[in-house]
Amino acid sequence: MWEESKTTPPQEKKTIRPKRSYEDGGDWILGAQAFLSLAFVGVVLAAKILQWPILSPIRTTFMALMQPEQSLFLSEERNFSAFTEEVARSVEETVSTLWQSVNGSATAETAARNIHPKAQPVPAGASLESYLPDFSLVFPLQGWNNTETSGYGWRTNPMGGSGTEFHLGNDLAAEEGTTILAAADGVVRVAAVHPSYGNYLRILHENGDETLYAHLQYLFVHVGQRLSRGEPIGTVGDTGNTTGPHLHFELLHKGIRYDPSEALQTAA
Template sequence: MWENAAPTPPPQHGSPSSGRRRRVSQSDGDYVIWGQLLLSLAFLALVLLAQMMDLPFLPALRTAFREAMMPEQNTFLSENRELSKFTEQAVQTLANTVQKFMPTQSQTATPETAVRQTHAKAQQVPSGAREESYLPSFAICFPLAGRACTETSGYGWRTDPMGGSGSDFHLGNDLAAEEGTAILAAADGVVRCAGVHSSYGRYVRILHANGDETLYAHMQYLFVHTGQRISAGDCLGTVGDTGNATGPHLHFELLHKGIRYDPSEALQNAA
């Protein structure tokens, strides 16, 4: 065995055997480097597979690797076990990277995202509504004089503002404004309805061209009546908090052929 082999005296400087031994040492170093790279790549591939498939054998792989680094392997790997240290560090780095860039759903889901995902799976958009925006083919006026308002609730799913335990699909945009602010017609048309509703309070619904409609709710006063022809910019009434409202604001809806759409883009482009 290697332990019983007679020791070889060190070669003298300048002797022919000295150069040969240096060349052999360099070749052995190359083998060690290539061996480290190949084994590390193979091991890291197994670790990546375990992470991607959520398999619980990563600890077993690491245990098997440590067992492989027994003293008798030093003839190939070196006494400092550089391969073991390198691969162990690479495994830890890879595990941290995978966890960072491939997080689980519970780590990434915000409360708002979770609510929207729940609605998407368990509930559907109400009949007569769509989630996308719609732009009328004609220009519209902003429905509040001087644009003196603040949007307090957008179109779509939201927590019930009336204190309910669940949530609802909001069919328009809420624009908070001072009570008594003039509400203006968004475009030319005919008043289809001007009256009182249990939820809308005092409201006006106007029919425009191409089957488009606008609706104005929670009004303090109504200045128009059903069947009246109006022009863009005409005053329909004033901002109030009638119906189901938590404060003075205009609830504005946009419909196309009886279907409600998100009016946000239309309001942004309004003159």
């Protein structure tokens, strides 16, 4: 041996470890691979579908275990480590695809439900009910009938804003300058200019009922003036917040605004 030789210089002794093939490890490696893979798939699927908050820690822990120096037998099984890391990536991609499919279905269902959203609450001072006064009305636009362009209640903001708004009356389309008539006998309570209503009138009738006329071009009457049913009170205009000439008409009973559609349909 080289230790006893005086003429031959010593050489470093090398220990050659035979390469271990994937098959040399026996069936226990395959079993471990299958078990970990199935367990990981099951846990990740459950976490994704049930929206568990532990999904990220699960993945982090699993990937840490896949590092060669972290487990009992993976330290010497590089092939197994590479296999399990590939499984982790494949499972993540599969779960991501599945989740997008499930989430897409939920989004479609949500969109379908939003087609018929729950009714929004009615603003204070308004009612969704119709109201017919005890006295008869005349249609407030001379020579025009059935000209409603926007009814009472919730609607998309016509001024181009986002969301919806509660429309407190009926919009009646007519040419600018069309004569507006008092819907019933009464006294002018308000004749003024408003940022939204523009030029507008508010007439007090029997039993405290009121009618309101907005977006007028001109006002023919003044506060305190007594009016007869069908008397001219102004002309259709485009003042205030409007998208074109029309009359905005409201009907109030005991200070509450009601849907005037039925009252206008029965007006003479």
